[in-house]
Structures are given as structure tokens and as C-alpha cells.
Amino acid sequence: MSVIELPAPEEAAAETTSIFARVEHVIPRVEWPLHAPYVAAINALKKERNAVILAHNYQVPEIFYTVADIVGDSLALAMKAKETKADVIVLCGVHFMAETAKLVNPEKTVLVPDLRAGCSLAESITAADVRLLRERYPGTPVVSYVNTSAEVKAESDVCVTSGNAVHIVEALGQPRVIFLPDEYLAKYVASKTDVQIIAWKGHCEVHERFSGNDVARFRRDDPSLIVLAHPECPPDVLAEADYVGSTHGMAAYVGTLAAQQRAPRVLMLTECSMADNVAGAHPNVHFVRPCNLCPHMKRNTLPKVLDSLRTMQYEVTVDPAVAERARGAVERMLGYSAALRD
Ligand code: SF4
Known part of the structure; x- marks a missing residue:
């Protein structure tokens, strides 16, 4: 395992002034020498590993603006992850996002800086729950928010994000759908469509x-x-x-x-x-701001991102049989989204 020598803080700060310009509105200048050595080391190691860093919008600015190559919401990350030519993807977000990146990039190594970065929504429902819902509402399509595990996606007909949920629910052309796991998003979608929505009671703790x-x-x-x-x-x-x-x-x-x-x-x-x-x-x-922190998203830090690239941990894998079915639900979402943009 290689050891990375961090550059001296003041030296790294001087070398990264153009990067600091992107964050000077949100990171005090006095704090920059704390981040700069990690930023310099991560950007150098990224090239060595042929890696890209994907960062969700909820990542701290010192990750979002200084080391990330692709930023955005769940859908943007899933789509861009598919386009990347890198060998390694470091996903700064939460576990289900890394699984989604792996689903659409099965040949790439997908890493997360902290394996404990979960999601209260994704954890509110299991694949067994979805199978029970299907038994209870036979023939009713299952629409899953992307904030779900690969196992739950594998039991679903199509995935959605908050941005395309209404469009995809309507595009299915069915009188009713099972929409999971977020109860409030389900209610919001129900308020925008005549399609009957059967909701699950999952919530985002933030x-x-x-x-x-x-x-x-x-x-x-x-x-x-x-x-x-x-x-x-x-x-x-x-x-x-x-x-x-x-x-x-x-x-x-x-x-x-x-x-x-x-x-x-x-x-x-x-x-x-x-x-x-x-x-x-x-x-x-x-x-x-009254804003609420997501404790899972905040598990990602610059030192952990550097460690992830250095040690090639923690790799996210998905069982191939589960992945094939889950990929189908994600790709159907990407297909509907592409049609929406056309
Ligand atoms: S903000 Fe909510 S939905 Fe997003 S990762 Fe955190 S707990 Fe999950």
C-alpha cells in the first residue's frame, strides 16, 4: 500500500489558488491551507489511477468544487457515470448512488470513501417488501425512486428521480402504480397526476x-x-x-x-x-438557512477521498443476477428521461 506524502499546507495553498477561486465565497481563506494539501494530492492521484470523482449536490464545497469531475443530482450522476472513460469511479454521495453507478458501469471499479454512507429512504424498504406489494396489487407497475438498494431496483419496473417522477408515472399509461419508498414524494406526484398512487411510508430523515x-x-x-x-x-x-x-x-x-x-x-x-x-x-x-445536514452524505471528507484512491477501497459490487434486473429499471428511467429532453 503506497503512502502519499501530503504537500506542506502553505505550499499547497499557493499552488492551488485557481482552485480556491471557485470556493472563496463559501470557504474562508484562512481555512484553505487545511484543505489544499488534500486537494493537490487527490487531483494528482486521480490522474495516476485514471479515476473520476462524482459528487452529489449535497457534498461539502471542498469536495464539490475542488476535486469532483462530475457533479449533480442522482440522475445526472447516473448518466454521466455511463459516459465516463475512466477505469475507476469514486462516488462521493451515498451507497445507493454508488450501486447505481456500478449498475450502468459494470466493467469499472466503483469506490466509496466511507461504506457507512447510507440513506434512511433506501433503508426503509427491502426487496421482500416489494414482492409483498406485488402480491397485494397484482399487475400494478412498481415505480422506485433511485434512492433504493439494487435489490429493490431489481424488483421494480422502472426507477425515477424527483425531477422526472411525474413524467414517468404518466408515461407508463397505467391507471395506478405502486410508488416507493418516499411517502411525501409519492403525495407530491399524486397531486400532479390523475394516476392513482399507492405509496410506501419511507421518509428522508433530512x-x-x-x-x-x-x-x-x-x-x-x-x-x-x-x-x-x-x-x-x-x-x-x-x-x-x-x-x-x-x-x-x-x-x-x-x-x-x-x-x-x-x-x-x-x-x-x-x-x-x-x-x-x-x-x-x-x-x-x-x-x-435553516437547512438540515445529511449525516450520511457528510461521511465523505477530503482525507477519506484520498484514502479511497490510495487504497482502492471501498469497492461497491452488485450480485450479477440482481444487477441485470436492476439495470433494466435504471435504463428504462434513462430512456424515459431522454425522451423527455427530446
Ligand atoms: S438527504 Fe435524505 S434521501 Fe438524501 S441521502 Fe440523506 S437521508 Fe437519503
Whole structure:
């Protein structure tokens, strides 16, 4: 196992000034020498390993802006992972995202910096639960949010993200579907379609903590606030929001606001780092934060990313028989999404 000599902090900071320029709005200059040695070492080791780093929008800015090659929401990462020519993918996100990257890149080595990075939604349902639902509602298609294990995807007809869920549910052309595992996303989809939705009671431990009363209180204090919410939030939060959408949709909405208004004030009801990362791209937007941290996403750190590339751990694998069926559900989602963009 090779040992990586980290460059001296001040020296690394001086060598990475152009990278620091991407994060100076969200990382204080005084903190940069702490990150810079890792950033320099990771970027060098990435080339040696022919690796790419995929980072979800909920990753801390020092990963998102300085070492990641591909950033985005679950769908963007899944699609870009398919296009990459690298031999190694380091997935800075949570375990189900790494499994999804492995499903669409079976020949590549997929690593996660911390094996414990799970997800309360993905863990709320098992493949056996899905088989029971199928027995209870025979002939009803199973639509699974991408926040599910490969085993659950393998039992599903198609996967969806929060950004394409309504479109895919309607495109199936069925009077009703089983939609799992997020209850609030299922309710949101039900509010946008005539298709009957049979929901599961899974919740995201980050988004379920927001409440409509909190939003109303923030609005009372600042009536100019523009409220953006992720559809994994409870329905009373979504009822108070000016915009409801996926992480990709929220980032695009803030981009439009930043171009149209001098200094919009935005309350973004999602994971904390999402606002940090969008703020990095739009310094004229003032973010009011109550935000909640995802403890799973935050298990990824620069030292762990470096360790992952150095030791080639932790590799994520999927049983080939499960992978083949799960890949079908993911690829059907990508097919519907491509049709949506055309
Ligand atoms: S934010 Fe919620 S849905 Fe996303 S990984 Fe964390 S627990 Fe899972």
C-alpha cells in the first residue's frame, strides 16, 4: 500500500489558488491551507489511477468544487457515470448512488470513501417488501425512486428521480402504480397526476424535519423571501413553497432568479451543502438557512477521498443476477428521461 506524502499546507495553498477561486465565497481563506494539501494530492492521484470523482449536490464545497469531475443530482450522476472513460469511479454521495453507478458501469471499479454512507429512504424498504406489494396489487407497475438498494431496483419496473417522477408515472399509461419508498414524494406526484398512487411510508430523515410552520415564520420575518423546497419535504412545507423541485431544478431556478434580480433572498429547504454549492455559483443570491445536514452524505471528507484512491477501497459490487434486473429499471428511467429532453 503506497503512502502519499501530503504537500506542506502553505505550499499547497499557493499552488492551488485557481482552485480556491471557485470556493472563496463559501470557504474562508484562512481555512484553505487545511484543505489544499488534500486537494493537490487527490487531483494528482486521480490522474495516476485514471479515476473520476462524482459528487452529489449535497457534498461539502471542498469536495464539490475542488476535486469532483462530475457533479449533480442522482440522475445526472447516473448518466454521466455511463459516459465516463475512466477505469475507476469514486462516488462521493451515498451507497445507493454508488450501486447505481456500478449498475450502468459494470466493467469499472466503483469506490466509496466511507461504506457507512447510507440513506434512511433506501433503508426503509427491502426487496421482500416489494414482492409483498406485488402480491397485494397484482399487475400494478412498481415505480422506485433511485434512492433504493439494487435489490429493490431489481424488483421494480422502472426507477425515477424527483425531477422526472411525474413524467414517468404518466408515461407508463397505467391507471395506478405502486410508488416507493418516499411517502411525501409519492403525495407530491399524486397531486400532479390523475394516476392513482399507492405509496410506501419511507421518509428522508433530512427533509422530513422541515415544517410548514417554520416556513410561515420565516416569511413573516421577511416577506420578500423566495421559498424553494425539495419534494421529499412534508406536504405542509410544499404548500408554502414558491418552487418545488429536484436539486437540479432548484439550482436552475436560483440561476434564473440570480439573472433576473439584483439580490434575491432565498430560503432553500433541503440539505445544507446544496445552498453552499449553489451560493458558490451565484454570489449575488442571499441564502437564508435553516437547512438540515445529511449525516450520511457528510461521511465523505477530503482525507477519506484520498484514502479511497490510495487504497482502492471501498469497492461497491452488485450480485450479477440482481444487477441485470436492476439495470433494466435504471435504463428504462434513462430512456424515459431522454425522451423527455427530446
Ligand atoms: S438527504 Fe435524505 S434521501 Fe438524501 S441521502 Fe440523506 S437521508 Fe437519503
